[in-house]
Amino acid sequence: ALLIQKEESREVDEYGYFSVPGDLVGEQSVSSLADGSYDPYIYGYLQNNPDGSFQTPLIADMGRVPDNLKEKVDGIREVNNLFNEKKLTIHSSFAQSSKDKSVEQNRIETGQDAAPPSRSKGSLSERYLKSAPSKTEAAGYLGKKQQRVEEITREQAFNIASEKEVSSIDRQRGDSMRSAPSALQAPTETERMQDKRRRDYDVDKLDLLESADMTGSMPQADIEALEQEAVIDQKKPLQVEVAPFQSIIIDDEKVYIFRRISMDGQLYRQGFIILVEPLMRHLAAHYFTDQPLSDFSALAMAVEGLEDEDGGFKFGASVETIRFSASRQFLEPFDFLSVSLTADKIPVSGARGSLNLAIFFLSLLILSGLFVIYRSVNSIVAMSEKRSEFVSSITHELKTPLTNIRMYIEMLEQGVASSPEKEQDYLAVLTRESGRLSILINNVLELAKLEKKTRQFNMQKNSISSVFSEIASTMEQNLKQEGFSLDIEAISGEDFVFDREVLIQILMNLIENSMKFGRDSEVKRITLWTEIRNGFVDITVSDTGPGIPRKELSKVFDDFYRVDNSLSKATGGTGLGLALVKKFVTAMGGRVLAANNEERGCAITISLPLT
Structure with missing residues (x-):
């Protein structure tokens, strides 16, 4: 050209x-x-x-x-x-x-x-x-x-x-x-x-x-x-x-x-x-003989219309058995020339290994992407189901105390209580159900604030022993009514910075969980203790309840998550308690871990930074 x-x-x-x-x-x-x-x-x-x-x-x-x-x-x-x-x-x-x-x-x-x-x-x-x-x-x-x-x-x-x-x-x-x-x-x-x-x-x-x-x-x-x-x-x-x-x-x-x-x-x-022969040699030398293709294929060039016993001029490798062939005629004005390329085998390209490796990694990347998409979709669907279950659960949890409150108020109005003792029992039920309703509403509000990151924390240096004393005093009546004992085994360490009210709320939430799921246990005991380790103060709440299934241990702190077993269905709940615990602890710079005890029950450990 x-x-x-x-x-x-x-x-x-x-x-x-x-x-x-x-x-x-x-x-x-x-x-x-x-x-x-x-x-x-x-x-x-x-x-x-x-x-x-x-x-x-x-x-x-x-x-x-x-x-x-x-x-x-x-x-x-x-x-x-x-x-x-x-x-x-x-x-x-x-x-x-x-x-x-x-x-x-x-x-x-x-x-x-x-x-x-x-x-x-x-x-x-x-x-x-x-x-x-x-x-x-x-x-x-x-x-x-x-x-x-x-x-x-x-x-x-x-x-x-x-x-x-x-x-x-x-x-x-x-x-x-x-x-x-x-x-x-x-x-x-x-x-x-x-x-x-x-x-x-x-x-x-x-x-x-x-x-x-x-x-x-x-x-x-x-x-x-x-x-x-x-x-x-x-x-x-x-x-x-x-x-x-x-x-x-x-x-x-x-x-x-x-x-x-x-x-x-x-x-x-x-x-x-x-000159035909010099032209063919020139073309072969410049476009074929110095190419890798010439090592395993033969190039033949001939003048159209002229008979040649040798089949024209040949260059490249000697091909005995032709398995692959291609031919074409040059465009005008060189249409008098025809060329054919033959080979008995096509060797594996040196770049094929790199190409296969690239294809492998590309396939792996595509599969990884599909897996990530699947996990994302599955997570979204699971979260949607959890939210749906949460709405159903919280509706039930709100309805139950409200029904009890309304019923006992109507009984008091109609004079069903035959004695002052009965009236006091009815009032105690009203107090308990209203407290339950208050805690439920408070948990929902707290979760909303934490998700929006509008929850304010009062981080000050406090004593952990005073927190334990207040919890023991506050929960004494409830523990006694349910037949539980609260043991505070060891309090070690000095004062450190945390939000006192939030920590009390966390510990009370954990104790109430232990009471709720351990009602039918033979031994009803809840233990609190602290330990300093690696610059953190570990606060552990241990019980003697049924424990948590091993495959569920990493999920119990997820939003709206409830263990799918007969006990969870019988006790009810919204799946907000442990989710709030984790969010509160994380906001204070700590971490939380759930583990089953060797004998029975489970232990929830909260780790807060010492400094």
Whole structure:
């Protein structure tokens, strides 16, 4: 693709010895292709003229070929002759009448190089160029690319014309004003001026001027006026139609890749001669042999339409049994080349281990993500169920004391109590149920404050022994009624900072839990003790109740959580007690742990920082 792009960018007159560099009107220089420095797979450059003759940028005078270029020029001439035999069979995107084709065929067969007699008049550029071709003439396609129209100068048009065409005009005028210099000798200034004058003047008016110069029959003022009329505007561009590159096989070794230049119905073919084998070796060396693919596969390249006993040129590994194969044909204009890749096995890639590892970790990541999503959804569902159960439980817990309170009030109003002792019993029930109701409402409010982080704590240095004494005094009556004993075994350590009211509430909550779940125990004993360990004060509440199932130990402090067994259902509750304990302890910078005792019951340990 890069090679074709490079060739398509060439000026149309670079295929001759002389060219006009860029837009420098009136300036001539040697073509960039004249030095013969080509890629190894390019044999040479060639322009095939409408009359079958040819030009090459290597020499300026086809009649004087230097000895060192004779072999190369003879090879190009042979390619041109073979091309002349085949070119009429090639599809052209330009309109060409049958008459034009017959004229071209006649020139090839007879060797005549002169232009058709019907176009003997007019300047050289007028005979081969049109200033503005119609859209119909410019339209058409060749291969997959659209032809284009380019603007060129008259100097470039002069360079495109064949040497024989220019010499023919010189002979008609009876002079030798354009004698092409040899490849070893640059044109003189006089020769340059003669060429420029011939390009810039209309032929008929130039003959009239030269006749006037020889005879002196025209006044000088008329000569100057005629010169002004005879000068052709060099800045006015001319247009040519340029077709995309295409190829034709010359023989087993060479292929001619060329483009058509259409000038006033005449076709010039400009292009370069490819050496097939060097091209294939170049492609293999640059795009195959230095690749890991060449270690286990074979690459075969061949020219389409040519029989080759060996199957073309082969590169890479030797493949005995073909298990994998792929083939394709190159795009135009290299569609004469086909390539196939074969292998008997495809080795494991060195990167496959890394790829498998990446796939493994990616799969692991996906599975982990799915597991996290599952856990999250499951947690949300469980929390939703717990909240639903909490609403049901708290409704029941509120309804029970309210029902009892209402019932005993109505009994007192109706005088059901037959004695003052009975009235005192009824009042005691009312006091107990209202206290129960108060504790329940207080727990709900405390939980709401802790979740919103609006609960205020009064952190001061206090004595733990005074806390234990107050709890023993407050809970004495309840413990006695339920048949429990409260033992305070050891109080160790000095005063430390904590919220006294909150700690009393925590311990009373734990003691009431022990009483609630241990009503049916044979031994009804609750024990309190403290211990200093690792900078913390451990406060433990131990009982002799049924304990907590081992799998439930880590969950009892979760919001709204209640152990799912018959005892929990029988005792009731909202699942807020231990959740509040954990939140209170955490807010004071501590931690809480539940564990079963060795014999029976469980122990709740609260650890608060000593400093």
